[in-house]
Amino acid sequence: MASTYLTRTLGSSSNSGTISMWVKRSKLGANQYIYANLVSGTNYGIIFFDSNDKIEFMTVTSGSHTQKLLTTRQFRDTSAWYHFVFATDTDNSTATNRLRLYVNGVEETAFDTDATGSQGDTNYLFQASATNDHVISGSASQSDLFDGLMTHVHIVPGSQLAPTVFGETDSTSGIWVPKTAPSVTYTAQGSFLKFENSGAMGTDSSGNSNTWTVGGSMTQNVDTPSNVFATLNKSSTHGNNTLSFGSLRIAFTANTSYTNSIGTLGINSGRWYVEAKVAGATTYYPCIGFCSMGNNTRRYYDPLYTAAHLGADEGTGYFAHGNIQKNGSTDGDYATFTTGDIISMYLDLESGTKTMKYYKNDSLIRSTTITPVAGQFYTFGATGTSGSDIVDFNFGSGFFGTTAVTSANADANGFGAFEYSPTLSGVNYYALNTKNLKEFG
Secondary structure, eight states, X not given: OXXXXXXXXXXXXXXXXXXXXXXXXXXXXXOEEEEEEEEETTEEEEEEEOTTSOEEEEEEETTEEEEEEEESSOOOOSSSOEEEEEEEETTOSSGGGSEEEEETTEEOOOEEEEEOOOTTOOOGGGOOOSSOOEEESSOTTSOSBOOEEEEEEEEEETOOOOGGGTEEEOTTTOOEEEOSSOOOOOOTTOEEEOOOOTTOTTOBOSSSOOOOEEEEOOOOOSOBTTBOBOOEEEEEEOTTOEEETTTTEEEOOOOSSOEEEEESOOBSSSEEEEEEEEOSOOTTOOEEEEEESSOTTOTTTOTTSOOOOTTSSSEEEEETTSEEEETTEEEEEOXXXXXXXXXXXXXXXXXXXXXXXXXXXXXXXXXXXXXXXXXXXXXXXXXXXXXXXXXXXXXSBSEETTEEOSSOBOOTTSOOBBSSOSEETTXXXXXXXXXXXXXXX
16 A cells, blocks of 8 residues: 555544554555544644554644553564554543554553553544544555555444454464454444455445545555465565565665565465566566575575575576576576566476476466475565666566556466466466465465
């Protein structure tokens, strides 16, 4: 949601309320607001990730916070979904109950700042305002926008609720998951945003018809807490390279050596399909391919170690100038690719002869045999050396940046939306997500 926010003005005020949301982060190390309400210049309520990746949850009166929780814990996992519940009741006679924060069903208890204020303090998170909007995914001025994914956002003014209202532990996996049809008594100003209507992303599903106004370029995503799709991994991105659009775009910075960004999910069996589209110039020959997540030099996945291009050892890399590298050796010169081209990758770790097939705009470029190391896990990624190198990945989200694919081909399990078919010559390849990993990975 890096360039997106939602706004709505509440029609009444309350000193209690609950905000529940599922969040998957992309950008780290910067202030990013997930909820805000400005009643006046010095009276407001805000919830945000700060530059240390901690959560600040507070209301401010006359310029000073009257209630504030600042977590000790940092939230830096960009591969998983967090379920946050912010539950307030500033009229509560028990101080520790006035501001409560839950993460994945468990109450957070370790705080750098734990100031729950005085009984009866005004809670500006749920105060009505005639001139300013409540904002999801941004500050009150629609700046410092959240960069990542959100789903199942519940706004319930007037009720301080527990996380079990919105989520539950899956009896099979033991994982905390959202309740698809939670039993919530919404007040008149309450709302429930599923983001399931791609043509009207601000649609309220609470029954109140409290539609939120969408600002910016919001796109729908198939990545959900119940089925997590691979993205590029900020924690495995070298140098000052930046990720955006839900960690599906990598923009490389000028470097004297190769730098990489690789995926969040690893595989060592099965058949997998991924697409990448060149969104920037190819003057310095970006490289697209796959690599080991645990080679001895650690140079692909550990940003503290010297980087190398994909294909320098275990794996392969297809360069824009047409060269394909495999296990440190040149595998031949093939068709070049440039801005706007889509590179499809069919990775077969299942057959007797294991292969990586590269296609450019649905035309076969190279089928190369590979020899994966037993016990190793592999993933997809890209290499670059220049600030002009930009690559968009589609692990099944159905978008390159903010542009939807035109064909929306799903895999044989019905997952993902791809430009080209994941089925190749009658053989099924699959989107890289947790449900397919459980079956094939």
